[in-house]
Amino acid sequence: MSCKRIAITPGEPAGIGPELMLALSDLDWPVELVVLADPALIQARAELLGRDITLLPYRQQAKPVPQRAGTLTIEPVTLAKPAVPGVLDEANGLYVLETLKRASDGNMSGEFDAVVTGPVNKGIINKAGVSFSGHTEFFAQQANVPDVVMLLATPGLRVAQVTTHIPLAYVARAITEERLTKITRILHAELKSKFGLANPRIYVCGLNPHAGEDGHLGREELDIIIPALNALREEGMDLVGPLSSDTVFNEKNMKDADAFLAMYHDQGLPVLKYIGFGKAVNITLGLPFIRTSVDHGTALELAGTDQIDAGSMLCALNQAIEMIEKRDE
Numbered sequence: 001m002s003c004k005r006i007a008i009t010p011g012e013p014a015g016i017g018p019e020l021m022l023a024l025s026d027l028d029w030p031v032e033l034v035v036l037a038d039p040a041l042i043q044a045r046a047e048l049l050g051r052d053i054t055l056l057p058y059r060q061q062a063k064p065v066p067q068r069a070g071t072l073t074i075e076p077v078t079l080a081k082p083a084v085p086g087v088l089d090e091a092n093g094l095y096v097l098e099t100l101k102r103a104s105d106g107n108m109s110g111e112f113d114a115v116v117t118g119p120v121n122k123g124i125i126n127k128a129g130v131s132f133s134g135h136t137e138f139f140a141q142q143a144n145v146p147d148v149v150m151l152l153a154t155p156g157l158r159v160a161q162v163t164t165h166i167p168l169a170y171v172a173r174a175i176t177e178e179r180l181t182k183i184t185r186i187l188h189a190e191l192k193s194k195f196g197l198a199n200p201r202i203y204v205c206g207l208n209p210h211a212g213e214d215g216h217l218g219r220e221e222l223d224i225i226i227p228a229l230n231a232l233r234e235e236g237m238d239l240v241g242p243l244s245s246d247t248v249f250n251e252k253n254m255k256d257a258d259a260f261l262a263m264y265h266d267q268g269l270p271v272l273k274y275i276g277f278g279k280a281v282n283i284t285l286g287l288p289f290i291r292t293s294v295d296h297g298t299a300l301e302l303a304g305t306d307q308i309d310a311g312s313m314l315c316a317l318n319q320a321i322e323m324i325e326k327r328d329e
C-alpha cells in the first residue's frame, strides 16, 4: 500500500488536544499525519511539558511519507488568541471550526485518506456564535449527507445511537420508523463493509423502561420500533429486540452481538465508556470519508499537566489506518 495521509484535528486548544498530538509524535507511523493547528500552540504545549518536537511544514503536492517519531507535519491554522491550558476562550471557537472545515474539505477532495479528531468543547463554539452540536453532525452537514451514525467501539463492544446530540426532551419525537430504518440500514451496511462482518447481528434497545412493558410504560416500542425492525428483518437483517436497555448489555448478549443500537446518546455510551474508556474509538458511519475520534472530552482540568491517557487517540488513529486498509483491499 502506498503511504496514506491522515488529517488530525487537535480540537479545543485549551484542552488536552495539544498533548494528544505530542503523544502521537512519540511513535513512528506508517502514514503521514497532517495536524491542522496553530504551530505556536503545539510548540507552547511542548515547551510547557519540557518536550522536544520538530514541526515539519505540510507540502500538499509532495508524496506522503511515513511520520517519524519526534515529528509532526503541520498545516497552519492560526489561533485568534494564544490558548491558556484549562481556560476556554470563545475568541478561539471559530479556529476550531476552521480546522474541522479544512479536514472535511481535504477529505472530500481526496487530499486526505481519513480524519482523526481530538475533543472539542461544543459550548464554546456556540458561544462564539455558530450553532454546533458535535463533529458527527458537522461532518454530515459539510459532506451534505442527511443521515450518519455515531458508533463507539471498544474491544468486545460496539454501540451505535439512533439519535445523537439532542436534548433528552426531544428524543421520543425523534424516534420515527423512518429514522430508525435509515440508521439501522447504515449501521448494518457498514458493519459489513468496514468491519468485514458477513451477517452482523444487532441488538436493539427499547426506548422506555422495560422496553415499554407491552405498552404500559410507553408505546414507542409497539407503534414504531417493532414495526420498523420487522420490516428490516424482511430485508434479511439479523436484529434482536427491542430489549430493555437496563439488562441488554449482559455478558451473554455482548458475546453474541456484533453491535448494539441504543435509542439515545446516554443509553448505551455509559456502558461502553465504563468498559472501554481510554481504549474506545468514536467512528462516524455513513460519511463519504473515514472519520474516527477519541472517546473522551476536552478534560480541561488536565490540560498542561502531562497526566493524560492518550490511549483512545492512539486507538482512533490505528482504527483509521485499519479502515483505510480495508477500503483499499
Ligand SMILES: NC(=O)c1ccc[n+]([C@@H]2O[C@H](COP(=O)([O-])OP(=O)(O)OC[C@H]3O[C@@H](n4cnc5c(N)ncnc54)[C@H](O)[C@@H]3O)[C@@H](O)[C@H]2O)c1
Residues within 6 Å of the ligand: 011, 016, 118, 119, 120, 121, 122, 123, 135, 293, 294, 295, 296, 297, 298, 299, 300, 301, 302, 307, 308, 309, 310
Ligand atoms: N470527541 C469530542 O469532541 C468530545 C467527546 C466527549 C465530550 N466532549 C466535550 O468535552 C467537554 C467536557 O466533557 P466531559 O467533562 O463530559 O468529559 P471529559 O471526557 O472531558 O472528562 C470526563 C472525565 O474523564 C477524564 N478524562 C477525559 N479524558 C481523559 C484522558 N485522555 N486522560 C485522562 N483522563 C481523562 C476527565 O479528567 C474527567 O474526569 C464537553 O464540552 C463535551 O461536549 C467532546
Ligand SMILES: N[C@H](C(=O)O)[C@H](O)COP(=O)(O)O
Residues within 6 Å of the ligand: 133, 134, 135, 136, 137, 265, 269, 282, 293, 294, 295, 296
Ligand atoms: N458523543 C461523543 C462521546 O460521548 O464521546 C462526543 O460527544 C463526541 O461526539 P462528536 O464526535 O460528534 O463530536
